[in-house]
Every structure is written in C-alpha cells, then in structure tokens.
Amino acid sequence: MILYLCEKPSQGRDIGRVLGATSRHEGYVAGAGVCVTWCIGHLMEMVAPDGYRPEWKSWRLDTLPIIPQQWQLELTARGRKQFKVIQGLLKGVTEVVLATDADREGETIGREVLERCQYRGKISRLWLSALDDASIRKALGNLLPGEQTEPLYQAGLGRSRADWMVGMNLTRAYTLLGRQGGYAGVLSVGRVQTPTLKLVVDRDRLIENFKPVDYFEIFALHRVHSGTFIAKWVPPPKPCDAEGHCLDRTLAETVIHKVQGHSGTITKAETKRVKEPPPLPLELSTLQQEASRRWGMGAKQTLEIAQSLYEKHKAVTYPRTDCRYLPSNQFKEAPAVLQGLTTNDASLTPLVEGADAQLRSKAWNDKKITAHHAIIPTAAKINIDALSREEALLYDLIRRHYLAQFYPPFEYDRTVIDTQVAMETFHATGRVELIPGWKRVLAANQEKKEGDEDEQTLPVVRSGEAATIEGAELKQKQTKPPNRYTEGTLIQAMKSVGKLVEDARLRKILRETSGIGTEATRAAILETLIKRNLLAKQGKKSLVSMPAGRLLVDALPHSVTDPATTAVWEQTLDDIAHGGGSLETFLAKSELWLNKLIHNVHQRQQLGLNPFRGLPPSTSHTDPAQPTPRRQRRSKAEVTPTPNAAPLCPQCGGPMLQRKSPQGAFWSCAEQATCTGTRPGSPLAAHSPLMQPNPERGPLCPKCQQAPLVQRTAYRGKNSGQPFWGCQRYPQCRYTQASQTTES
Template sequence: METNVVENPMPEFKLYVAEKPSVGKALAGQLAKRTPQIARSGTHIEGKDWAVCWLAGHAYQLAEPDYYIERSFPDAKRGANGRFSWSFDHLPLLPANDEWQILPVRDKAEMIGTVRKLLKRATVVVHAGDIDREGQLLVDEVLEDLGCRVPVKRVLPKAIDEISVQRVLADERDNRDFARMRDAALARGRADWLVGMNYSRCVTLQARDSGSSGHVSIGRVQTPVLGLIAARELEIRNFKPVDYLVLTAQIAVQAGRFRARWRPKAGQAGIDESGRLLDPAVAAMVHQQVAGKVGRIAEYRDEQKNENAPLPFSLDELQRLASRRYGLPLDQTLKIVQGLYDAQLVTYPRTDCAFLPSSQHAEAPEVVRAVREGFRNTELAAKLAQVDTTRKSRAFDDKRVTAHHGIVPTPKVANLDSLGREERLLYDDICRRYLAQFMPPHTYRKVTVRVDIAGHDFTASGRTTLKPGWKELCGKTDQAAEETGPSGEKDDEANLPAMRQDEPARCDGLDREQRKTEPPARFTDDTLLEAMVNIHKYVTTPQVKAHFVAMLEKSKTGSEDEAQGCGIGTPATRHTFGPKLIEVGLVELVAGKKKAKFFAPTAAGLALNEALPKSLMIPDSTAVWDMAFAKIEAGEITLEQFMAFMARQINATLAEIRKLRIALPNLGQPRSPSAKTGGGKRKTAAKGGKSGGGASGGEPCEKCGKGTMQLRNSTRGSFYGCSNFPVCKHTAAA
C-alpha cells in the first residue's frame, strides 16, 4: 500500500526591514512580547520566528555619469584623476529606462549584508520604510537588488510609541499596492540626476567658452533659490522710495481718550495701490474737516477670545525660531536637534508635520513627568501647575499626521547639566511647545472701534489679557494676533476706554506723520526658509501657483499623501541650499544690523541669473514634477512616459543653453561659510585662510548632482568629498 508523504512546511520567519533604527527597535520591542529576542547586533534584532533590520537611509545610489560615458563612448579619454573630462560630445546624458544603474553606498555594505543573510531565512518580508515615496523606494530597491522571492507585506509606521507600533504590526498590506509610489520616487531621483548632470556640465562648458573658469552647479531646487536671492537683490537695487503720510486722530469720548488711524474709503484720491496716502493736499483736507469736530462711535465690538496653544514644532518652524531668537544657522539647528534625537530626548527631527498621533496622548503623563524631573528647580518647573494631561489639544489628530509627526520630548529624563547651551535652549523650546498642549487657552479681551467724523473713518483696536493660559509657559509667540494696517503698522493699544455704539466722539487733533517706503530686506536663514516653504508667493504662473497653494493647504490638513511635503526642498535639505550657493561662489553673506547676516548674490550669481533660461531660475519645474508624480501614483501615466517627457525637456534646454553667452566674473574661487557660525566672515583659500568646507575642487558631485567636490584632509591624506555631506557621502581621490 502506497503511503503519501506530507512534508512539513517551512516554519514562518518574518523579516521586517525598517528605514530608521529607532523604528526597527520599536518594532522589535513589540515583537519580542510575542516570542523573546534571541540575538542582537548593530544592524538587526532577532527572535525565534522574526528578525528586524534597518537601513538608516538610502543603501543604493544612482551610478555616476562615467558609468554611462564608458559604455557609450569607448574611446573617451580619462583625466589624471581617473574620470572622464567634461565634453559637449557626451551630452545629453540620457540612460534608457532599462539602463539605469544603482550601486551600493560605500558605508552601507554591512547593512546590505545583514538583509542578504536574513533574507535567506525569510518566508515573508515586511517593508517598514517611511510612508512617503522615498521611504517606499529605499526598502524596495534593496529587496529588488538582492533578488527577494518571498511575499512582501507593507506596514506604515508613523510613530514609535507602544500603541502606534501595535497598530502598525496589526495592519499588514500587500507591498505590490505601493509599486506606483516607488515609481514616483524613481522618477524624482532620475529626473534630478538628469537636471544636475546635464545642465551643470553644459553651463560650465558654455561659461568656459566665454572665458570663465570653475564649475557651475545647477539643480532643480538650488538654482531657483539663487533666482529668489538674485531677484530680491535686483528689487532692492531698483527700488525708489516713496513718501507717504500716516494720519492719526486724537479721539475723546466720555470715559477717556485714545488714538485712531485714518482709513481711506474706496475711490479716495491720493492713495496708491497699497492703501498709502501720497498726497499732502488730501492730508490737509482731512485735517480741516475733522479737527475739533464731533462725530460718533460708528462700530464698537468688545469680545472675549481664546487663543489656542501653537502646535508642536516641525523642523522648518524650529529652525526659523532658532534663527530669529538665537541667531542659529539652519544647519546648526538641525545638527543640535539631531543630537537630542540621538540622545533619545526628542522624537525624529526631520519632519514637516506638527501634529501628533492620537495614541501618543496616552504617553503624555509619562512624558510630562520626565520633563518635570529634568527641569526640577528651574523657572520652567515652577510654571507647570496648570498642565493637565487629560486635556487633548488639536495637535493630537491621526488624520493630520504624515510620514513623521511633530518634534516632542520623549519619556527619557534629561540631564540638563550635560547639555550645551544651545542644546538646552532648543530642548527647552521643544518641551514648552509640548507642555502647552495641556494648558488652558490664552484668554483675552479684544475691543475694535470705528469712529466716523465728518464722513471719515478712523479705527483702533485694543487687546487686554484676561488669563495668560499657555502663554505663561511659552510667552509671546509668532502666533499672537496683531492687527496691522496697510503699511504693516501695529494697530493695537494695550487698553481702550469704555464706550458704546453711537456715543459722541470728538477729534482733538490730527497727527500727520511723514514716512518713506523701504526696500524689501535681503533674505536671512529664517526668511529664505520661509520663502522655500511658501514658494507660491514668488510664482506668477497661475496653474503653478495654485498647485503650490494646494500642497501647502494639504500639508496643514495633513492628508496621508502629503508626506511629500510642500514648497521646494524638504525639511532635510532646505537648510543646505544657502551654504551650498556660497560654496560655489554664487552667493555671499553680508552683514546687517544687530549682527544679522543676509544672503546676497555675487557678481557671478547675478550674471548666471541673467544668462540662464528663465525656466531654470524659477521653481515651476517642482510643481510640474509634483503633478506628474501624483499622476504616476494614481496610475494615470507611467514612469516611462514621465522619463520620455524629461528627455524632451533636457534636449530642448541643452539646445537653448548652447546658444547663450555665459560670462561669470570671478567664478572659480568658491567660498564656504564659517564652520562655527554658518554666517560669519569667510576666508578664501586664495587668501591663504582656512575654510569650514575646505578648499574646493569646484566640480559638481557626480553622485548626487547637488553638492560640489571639496578638498578635505584626514589622517590618511587628502581627498575630495561632497559638500552635501552627510546627505551625500561621495568621495574621490585627490
């Protein structure tokens, strides 16, 4: 009798591949409650039937142009540094869809090796990358390159608190459902490579034909940022001041006196498009008609209002506050808060979201206890009496959390004595914003008045604090409501006398103050970052402006697809563009009042702004690409169709550049911002001074296409490294 032999199926072994070590360790912590942990290393944690590993960023990079030049131009000659010399003959660089090559990042060999080893045992892989496009691609490209042949599931980690992780593990999806998100990320990476590699080479070679030296770096975000700085400089240089008048009446009512500003009515003569009074004759007429006359209180509103606490910090907002309040450069703020994250004192910093998962509300008592303990015997601890963790502010909203939530303190108690001055300042700010979520609203009395005298309107408003609420902890913030007039002047008085509707009001005098319009200010770290986030303010194309506005609004409401962010650049990269433009000699820092530092274009930067096609200097391509990426994710177009569009764009723009005369004065002497301040005086290598970024090789990085190769020194000798470090870790022999 024949016996059927049934083989025992292979026991399930799940491999979770995370993007960040913190996420991987949080997943492992919950998995270990099911079956205990049995092994651990610097790259993974393992249980009996599971393992978790992490990648800590992209493990692969796009191959450099030399890879494609070698295959397309077998007779091309290499220079002394072993790389092919730049030549118009090699342009355009347009790899076919099946020719794109990725290579392992040098310092990720151990992590890739860990995935390879664990993949041999896995029966199921769980993709646990960030829930944005890059997070999808980051893990997918590793699995694809290593030839993963087992089913791949997808989980969507948004936070690493216990409840959030439990929910994530219970919600496995099919990773194939996210293939189009991966394609959108591939499209973004390849398109940025095409722009950086093709245009940087073409512009550099064209400039050399006009007698310029050095290398020119072109990028989808970097070059429009130069465009912003150059346009602002030209606006300042072409500015012509305008004299205008501000009229303020002294108003007397039964209970006292107050000042009220004249507001012109529609169609009033002598007024410019900004509502400013230009004609002194009109001022004289108003004075004649109202001085000493009795009118009435035409409108009177006395309201009690509540102002909710500001949300926790996103990286952009924290960087802007640190720039204004402490004068910290953007990159230094990121470095400090990254250090606080590494010390497990705050949550992940590179976020463009200010909201928090609802599940984290359960952690609030533990976090508040940790902050109380860390700040014991300090001014902050004395102000925590009103903190009530049963309150749930608008910050706790799952629908508004994107790939990463707002920056908040963790339940770890800080040793403040071990923190540097700037670390403590930022940690203090982060804690206060978090604690404010559990404090009462700021309550104030708002009085608004309109006085009608002889047919002329005068307005005033007053604001009086009734209960400080969260402001007792945070003080005055950027979110404090202030009424301003057409010239930006503050219209509030601390108090207004009591009055009533239709009460008589007498004008006891009219002050006529002569003012001059002022040119716009150059960009600082703070305002340049604000401009990149709110780029719609600087866009004229209606469709593009509408797209950027929509992206910004979605980022505020926090729909899941807004993990992609808004504006130009990302929270992780926006701080790099100003210093990068300085390094390549297109922008410099100039001193202002009170030690302020402002970005101004160099002669070469202005010349480049003037010479290049407008399409490269404006941010429109980011919007066009974003719309295309959304269509890729929706299945309306394919990756191949987008790359065909890019090929047409590259060819057309290269042809346009070849017709230009690009003369860039003094280019070839790149400068670097002070390594200490990011905004101090610089010494160029030509003057024998030291530079925080090292002497420059000048050539754009062939790995990322964004940085430039800078000469650096180590104990092993000199080498060239990308100025975009640590985002890009490309090096080359000196």
C-alpha cells in the same frame, strides 16, 4: 527567520531591544527567530556618467544630453562592508520587515538594497514615527503589507533619476558656458535649487531697485465723556499708494489744521470677544524658521539637532515631517507624555499641572495627517542635562508647542472705534486681555506680527457720542523695502511659493504639496547654493545672491527657474507614490523636456552668445568633473580664473583654464583627468601648433585666433538659407567665411 532592515544603526538597536534581539554581531543584532540589521543611509548611489560610457567622463557640450538607457546603481565605498552583511543575512529568511524611515526616501533606501540582492520573498513594512519603546511596540503590532508602500519606491526612483538627468546635464552645460566666459566655478542647476535661487535673486533686485517714498500719518488725541484715546487718520484713496499711505504732505497738514480743536461723532463703537486657539505643534520647516529667527540657526544645523533629539536622545518624534497635526488615537497617550515632561524636567511641573489632558485642540485631526504627524515630545525618560545648549533650545520649543494644546484659548476683548471730525475719518483699535490661556506656555516665544498696532486700553463709548480732538500730530515716514531672506524665511518662501504663480491650477498644486522641496531636502538645497557660491551669508542671518547666481538665473529658460515646473514634478511623483502614476511615463516626459533645454544651449554656443563673460572669477575651485561635492585632489599647478573669454582646448574643444607653474602661466584643458591639451599662457600665442583645433569643429578663426569656426545658416538677405562659417566668439569676433569666398 524574520529580518528587520533599518535605515541606521541606532534605529536597529532600538527596534532590536524591543524585539529581544540583543545579541550583538558585526553589522546586526540577533534574537530568537529574528535578526535586525541596518543600512548606513544610502548604501548605493547613482552611477557616474563614465560608468555608462567612458566618453561621458569629459565635460563637453557635444556629449550632452547624457541619458542612460539602463539605469544603474553602485555601492558606495563606505557601504560595501555593510551590504555584504545584509546580503548574507538575506539567505534563507522567511520574511523581511522593512523598518527604514517612513517616507519616500526611507522606502527607496531599503528597497534598492533588496533589489540589488534580488530578494523575492515576503516583505512587510514597519511604519514608525518615534523611536521610544511604546511607539515601536505599537508599530510592530500594526505591520503593513509590503505592496502597500512599494509605490513610494517607484516615486523615489523617479525623483532620483529625473534629478540626475537635470543636474548632470544642465550643470555641465551651464558650467561649460561659464568656463568659456572665464568663470571657474560650478554653475549647478537643479529642479528645486534653481527656483529657490531665483527667489533670492528677485528679492535682492527688488531691494536694490527700491526707491523710498515719503508718506504721512496723523495721530489725533480724542476726548470723550469717559476718557481719551488716540486714533489714526484714514486718508482718502486718491493721494494714497497701494498700501493706503498718504503721499501728499500738504493735504495732511491741511487736515491737521482742519480738525484741531474741533468736535465730531463716534460713528462706530464695537467690542468683540476673541478666542485665539493655541498654535499647532511644529513640523520641520516651522522649527527651522523659528530657530533661524530666534537664535540664528541654519536650516541644516536645525535639522541635525532635531535628528539628534530623535535618534540619540529619543526625546522627540520623527523630525522630517511636513505635518502639524496629530492622529486621534494618540490623544489617549497625552497623560503619559505630560508626566514624562515633568519626570525629565522638574522646572516644567507648574506648567504641566496647569494643563488639562482632557482638552482636545484642533491639532488632533486624522484628516490632516500625512506620512508623519507633527514633531512632539515622547514619554521616554531622558537626561535633560545631557542635551547641548542648542538641543535644549529646540527641545523646549517642541515640548511647549505640545503642552500648549492642553491649555484653553487666549481670550481678549478687541475694540474698534471710528470717528468723523470735520468730514475726516479716524480709526482706533485696542484690546483688553482677559484669559491668558496657552499664552502662559508660549508667551515668551511669540513674535509680534508685522503691522500690529500699538495696544491701548480704549474707553467705553457708544455710537453717536461726541468726540473732540484736543491735539493732532503729523508723522513723516518712509516706505521700506522687504527684508532680505534668512534661511528661515527662505524655507517659508519655498513652502508658500504658490502665491507667486499666476496659473490657478498650478497655484493649487503648490499649496497642496507645500511648495517646492521637501522637509528633508530644503536645508541641503540651501547648503548647496552657498557652497557653490551662488548664494552667500551676509551678517549672522541674511542670505544674498552672488553675481554667478544672478547671471545663471538670467541665462536659464523660464521653465527651469519657474517654481510651477518643479511643483508639477512633485505632484507627479506624489501620484506615483499613491499608485496613480507611471514611472516610465514620468521619465519619458522629463527626457523630452531635457532634450529641448540642451538643444537651446547648443544653439546659444553656435551663435557665440555667452552670458557669463565678464563674470568675476569664482572663489571656489571645485573640479567640474565631479557632479557632486566630494573631496578633491589639489593640482600642483595653481588654477587662476580669468575674466576674459577662455580659449578652447586644441584637442577636445572644451574650455581651458589658466594655471600657474614654476615655469610661468599656461593654459590647460579643464578636463585634465582625460585630456592633455595645453597652450602657452600668452593670448598672443594662439598661433602655436598646440592650438590646432579639432577638425570636427572647423578651422581656427584667422581673425581672432582664439576659437574655431562653426557652421551656421543665413536667415536674411540674398544668401538666406545658405550655409556659412562664422567665428564661435560672435559677437566679440564677427569674422565670417562663405563656401568659396571670405568676408571679414
């Protein structure tokens, strides 16, 4: 028997139908000699820290870094039942066909199940890009050997393990620093989310520090033998800013008086025929950008809608793609796809009839294909009326971009006229549209590019011809700051982040790997930043950075916030996926890097340097004992963050939170699940017996009574190199104590 292992139930039923496996059972479908079963996404997850060592459950700086010696996975609660089904079906099969999504994540989902079941038989790979019957049959006829895609699994392991190490350790470390500074929220850190957060922080600060500057433009009405046109003054470089704006009003007014009513000469008259090819079909990030710009859809919402069009309606091909090109062997399928568009929606008939299925646009390029081709409509019959409004909007956008490939270029004549009057230069442009071409399909969807000049029809002139200025107008304008990010423009910034990197080699890597993050993860990353109160939505579209997000970016080392670092990681993972890298080497280097970062946090704590003091309390009360967002049990005692420095727990030495109960305010350990340390609510009660510190941390500071003494080494003066005790709250408390004498 051959077992087909899919990623989702809907995939399994679609593939089973084509294979003739239509007999339904609990967790699988069966037919003659074949069974088709499925995962439910990831059936397993990384074991939490306390699954390795009980002491790792408590969030404490002295337990970091947490690095497992032997990595482990555990079944998710919702995955146990389906795992048992798969485990039972694997007994006695002659071959497994891995039919999960055709990418690194899909490979990992399937392989980790087979590894858990200790399956050692033959593995083949079904590489699917669409779930319509024709695409499934085609893929079934071209199964890949399992060893060809196995490196994707190694890359998937590298990604998940490295992300686990960074997320678990740095999120704990900086959240604990935040708690000691009085911030109750989770300060999450990630190899992609943190550079993304920095993009927004930097943009917001640029906007806030922006000072508008007045600049001046002159528009002059020129008369020539064949008519009139308006040209814009080209100022000399000296009084201009970097963008070429004239900043000198007096100069601009002088020019107006100088040229008004005077004649000059046409120095350049040039007309060129421009043939603009259709825009390429869409990939996920461009779809997300367009959905954000047009309809204010969030990145996650757009992905979910596209996934529904793919899985539920079979209307489009695989959406989590980073490619805007199509394989050449699909060109012959175009007539069937175009016919399917009219069958599904008669209103599209005029546009389909105007298309030429023999036209081959630049989209058909095998050399540009990655793991998946662009998102295009399928030939499957669908019920257009069953689509929701949002599904219909995205579907229409996808099908129009595909349909545009079978229209000729948009053609127009672009004319440039330069004049010189009284030694001053003027410039005019205009265009005349000749052949609409693909604009018939996408004209209503096109966005006017920033900086486009007002279109005008220019008269026919020749170089050397006389031109007279009949009128000139001075316009005062102001420079403007850049726009705030939206989810769409932030995703585009993540893709094009390489332009911010100075190193040419790293910039090239970022360009080749499409920036930071992947098509499948960018939406989730933005969602995490918003849920953790590091970013927030402003109005319908804009994203702004929150105080916690700004301080976190400032506190982290450059290597964590630098997009070049995560780009190098992605390049290394890509090398592993193509068989050119080693998982063990990658993880070893990641561990060394992480050790240095945690050491820096320990040093900062020993010096009493806390960047989060005075941070406004978080509006989120997520329990930091859970590294990933899960449903939390609410405490009977209400947690109240405090802007003042929180005391340390007398039992475990960790941060404490101020809480309210019917008996009044009190302090309790942030790790209530594993530690029962408490103290009275008043800061003056620090002398209470409950506040006797952990002996390993030294005695309680006798001056401030809020923190233990920590041992440090003098670096200057006559006692250089000698150990001494100092308050952990330095520089707020400057108490120090030598071995035998005390200074305060």
